[in-house]
Amino acid sequence: MELPPRLRQAVDEILRDTPIADIRKAAELLSQRYRSEVRDGRLHVSDRLAVTAYLATRLPATYATVRASLAAIAEIRPAWAPRSLLDAGGGPGSVLWAARDQWPSLEDATMLEASEVMSRVGVALARESGARTTWVAADIARAVPALERADLVTLSYVLGELVPTAIDPLIERLWELSADVLLVVEPGTPAGWQRILLVRDRLIALGALIIAPCPHAERCPLVAPDWCHFSRRVARSRRHRLAKDADIPWEDEKFIYLAVSRKPNDTAFARVLARPRAASGTVRLKLCSPTGQLEERLVTKRQGDDYKVARRVDWGDRL
Numbered sequence: 001m002e003l004p005p006r007l008r009q010a011v012d013e014i015l016r017d018t019p020i021a022d023i024r025k026a027a028e029l030l031s032q033r034y035r036s037e038v039r040d041g042r043l044h045v046s047d048r049l050a051v052t053a054y055l056a057t058r059l060p061a062t063y064a065t066v067r068a069s070l071a072a073i074a075e076i077r078p079a080w081a082p083r084s085l086l087d088a089g090g091g092p093g094s095v096l097w098a099a100r101d102q103w104p105s106l107e108d109a110t111m112l113e114a115s116e117v118m119s120r121v122g123v124a125l126a127r128e129s130g131a132r133t134t135w136v137a138a139d140i141a142r143a144v145p146a147l148e149r150a151d152l153v154t155l156s157y158v159l160g161e162l163v164p165t166a167i168d169p170l171i172e173r174l175w176e177l178s179a180d181v182l183l184v185v186e187p188g189t190p191a192g193w194q195r196i197l198l199v200r201d202r203l204i205a206l207g208a209l210i211i212a213p214c215p216h217a218e219r220c221p222l223v224a225p226d227w228c229h230f231s232r233r234v235a236r237s238r239r240h241r242l243a244k245d246a247d248i249p250w251e252d253e254k255f256i257y258l259a260v261s262r263k264p265n266d267t268a269f270a271r272v273l274a275r276p277r278a279a280s281g282t283v284r285l286k287l288c289s290p291t292g293q294l295e296e297r298l299v300t301k302r303q304g305d306d307y308k309v310a311r312r313v314d315w316g317d318r319l
């Protein structure tokens with residue numbers, strides 16, 4: 001997956017005059033902060049160099065995983081065409097761009113962001129997005145301002161930056177503000193999964209209906225050290241490789257998401273929880289079932305059409 005050309009060009013324009021050595025140093029600091037999961041309420045990205053590091057090394061990945069999460073929603077709700085977006089912790093506008101790509105119907109976006117320097121970059125990039133965007137300076141850990149409800153409300157890669165006590169009130173408020181779908185995306189780490197599980201419990205208690213990825217609203221059947229996550233392959237630009245000191249022209253970005261709605265899913269499905277393992281004449285699938293069970297299913301060539309389907313599905317797909 002790559003950034004849309006207009007976004008890539010706009011990002012290149014912003015990064016053009018920043019020396020790679022500076023971006024590399026800032027990227028190291030940023031990834032250290034993300035890896036150690038510091039949750040002291042301080043913004044991770046609050047200076048110009050950190051923002052350039054985010055654009056060069058994180059935006060392609062968060063765009064790709066949000067885009068995949070939105071595609072999973074669209075698969076379940078093919079006729080849905082949201083017109084308004086409210087994105088909390090909008091950063092450079094990763095969700096805005098991914099949502100416009102998934103739903104060209106999206107006309108209006110409100111972006112809540114606490115970092116002034118991040119907002120400035122987001123505003124500049126959003127000019128190319130084709131949507132009317134309003135950026136609101138807000139500390140969502142304290143309060144979400146009074147706003148109109150939006151068809152789609154999103155919170156992407158933000159929970160890990162908030163003090164834990166801020167999460168429940170924020171989720172409650174975002175659910176109030178969603179006219180239909182609320183999507184939360186997190187890194188696909190065990191800690192990211194745990195945060196999503198807490199959000200899932202809270203949203204179920206508030207009456208939200210899960211539409212993806214879980215095919216049920218029972219307890220998650222996975223038990224640590226296992227954890228639920230998906231993966232997207234992300235192309236690395238030359239600048240991205242230099243900033244990360246990496247040779248490989250791609251990276252596999254793990255992520256976890258939760259989409260809830262005010263409307264239920266119409267169809268039952270199982271979710272593929274790992275890369276299918278194919279051997280001669282067999283495919284082994286790890287599935288989350290509609291009844292909330294974890295299932296290891298062996299599909300053999302003798303099963304005809306089921307086997308053909310099993311050979312086609314991938315990690316994260318519905319079955």
Ligand SMILES: C[S@@+](CC[C@H](N)C(=O)[O-])C[C@H]1O[C@@H](n2cnc3c(N)ncnc32)[C@H](O)[C@@H]1O
Binds near residue numbers: 092095114139140
């Ligand atoms: C990791 S970035 C994610 C950006 C974007 N959502 C994405 O998926 O790429 C987290 C963003 O949330 C913002 N943020 C963190 N804490 C916040 C708070 N308390 N209020 C508003 N924004 C916040 C940060 O400034 C940053 O732009």
